Amino acid sequence: LHDDGASALLQRFRFLPDARLDDLMISYASDGGGVGAHFDSYDVFLLQAHGHRRWSIGRQRDLSLQPGVPLKILREFVPEQTFDLAPGDMLYLPPRYAHDGIALGGDCMTYSIGLRAPASAPLGADLLARIAEAGADALQDDDAPRPVHYRDPMQSPVESPAAIPVALQGFARQAVEAALRDVDAIDRALGESMTEPKANVWFDAGEVPRSAPTQVTLDRRTRMLYDERHIYINGESFRAGGRDAVLMRRLADRRALDAADLRRVGEDALALIGDWCEAGWVHAG
Numbered sequence: 001l002h003d004d005g006a007s008a009l010l011q012r013f014r015f016l017p018d019a020r021l022d023d024l025m026i027s028y029a030s031d032g033g034g035v036g037a038h039f040d041s042y043d044v045f046l047l048q049a050h051g052h053r054r055w056s057i058g059r060q061r062d063l064s065l066q067p068g069v070p071l072k073i074l075r076e077f078v079p080e081q082t083f084d085l086a087p088g089d090m091l092y093l094p095p096r097y098a099h100d101g102i103a104l105g106g107d108c109m110t111y112s113i114g115l116r117a118p119a120s121a122p123l124g125a126d127l128l129a130r131i132a133e134a135g136a137d138a139l140q141d142d143d144a145p146r147p148v149h150y151r152d153p154m155q156s157p158v159e160s161p162a163a164i165p166v167a168l169q170g171f172a173r174q175a176v177e178a179a180l181r182d183v184d185a186i187d188r189a190l191g192e193s194m195t196e197p198k199a200n201v202w203f204d205a206g207e208v209p210r211s212a213p214t215q216v217t218l219d220r221r222t223r224m225l226y227d228e229r230h231i232y233i234n235g236e237s238f239r240a241g242g243r244d245a246v247l248m249r250r251l252a253d254r255r256a257l258d259a260a261d262l263r264r265v266g267e268d269a270l271a272l273i274g275d276w277c278e279a280g281w282v283h284a285g
Contacts, residue, residue: 007220011255013045013113018252019194019225022116029053029103029110037077037100039063042117044093046101048085051108055083055091057099074098085110116194123193130189131179184229191232195223203234203280212263213284216273217256222281224252234281244269 010024022042026049027035037056046055056079064075077098083091084104093099095117101110150171179185197203201221218224224233231240231248240248244266251257257265265273276282 004220009047009111010113016115018223020115022114025112025114027101027110027112029101029108031103031106031108033108034100034102035071036073037098038072038074039096039098040093040114041119042095043115045113046085046091046093046099047111047113048087048089049109049111050087051106052087052104053085053101053108053110054104055085055099055101057081057083057091057093057097060098063096063098126193127186127189130192131182131185134185134188135179187227188230188237191225191227191230192235192237195225195232196235197221197223206277206280206283208274208278209284214259214262215256215285216251216262216277217283217285218251219281219283224255226252233276234279238272240269 006024006026010021013021020043034053056077058078058080060076060078062076066073066075077100079098079100083089085091150168152165152167155165203219203221222234224231226232226240226245226249229239229241231238231245231252233252238248243264247257247261247265248269250261262270273282273284277284
């Protein structure tokens with residue numbers, strides 16, 4: 001998010017997990033204006049900010065689209081319910097719920113708060129790529145276990161040299177299965193993926209605090225999550241335990257730490273916060 005007001009509004013929806021919150025879009029229409037009947041693949045809250053808008057909605061199964069239209073407009077739309085929204089009214093729509101909003105009068109502005117609904121195939125591909133990258137990085141560690149290499153000492157002469165050996169296929173499958181049995185690696189990959197900034201998000205470099213800060217606050221664009229063993233921030237993961245883990249989770253939940261919290265932060269965690277301040281992910285006060 002690039003606006004403090006929009007960010008503050010999105011924070012009001014943190015009764016939902018941060019991992020599910022995606023973004024806030026603003027649509028403006030004059031009298032009678034609208035996008036057309038369409039559907040979204042994710043949950044969405046439609047909050048009326050200014051003016052009035054009439055929403056027609058339906059749970060139709062036929063979601064075929066009009067051809068040759070740049071937007072995903074439904075070929076046919078059969079509404080089941082109609083709602084007139086005034087400023088402050090809000091309508092929730094589950095995924096794939098057809099809807100069509102028409103402005104009633106001028107200066108109609110609607111805020112759409114969309115939830116994240118990652119598709120299984122792209123998510124799986126991203127996690128596999130991250131697991132592979134982490135595995136490659138681990139091989140550079142001098143303390144890492146020696147990798148197991150494929151061997152075929154009993155290989156007989158072949159008549160079809162271009163054919164992939166069945167034993168090599170089995171070795172490859174076992175390697176992938178072993179990687180997928182590493183639950184910790186999968187969890188880390190998911191946390192990094194869910195906090196990876198979007199391509200249009202950037203941070204202005206900051207400075208490491210020269211003295212003990214009285215508080216630190218996450219930048220509005222920073223995504224920070226955690227699980228039982230890790231802290232995730234803007235696509236990076238860190239192992240966390242003990243008191244520092246409790247405080248880092250508090251930072252993620254409250255998006256800020258006060259002076260009392262900072263006095264309890266360990267030296268290593270405090271150095272991390274300094275790095276995040278320098279990257280512009282966190283601001284010290």
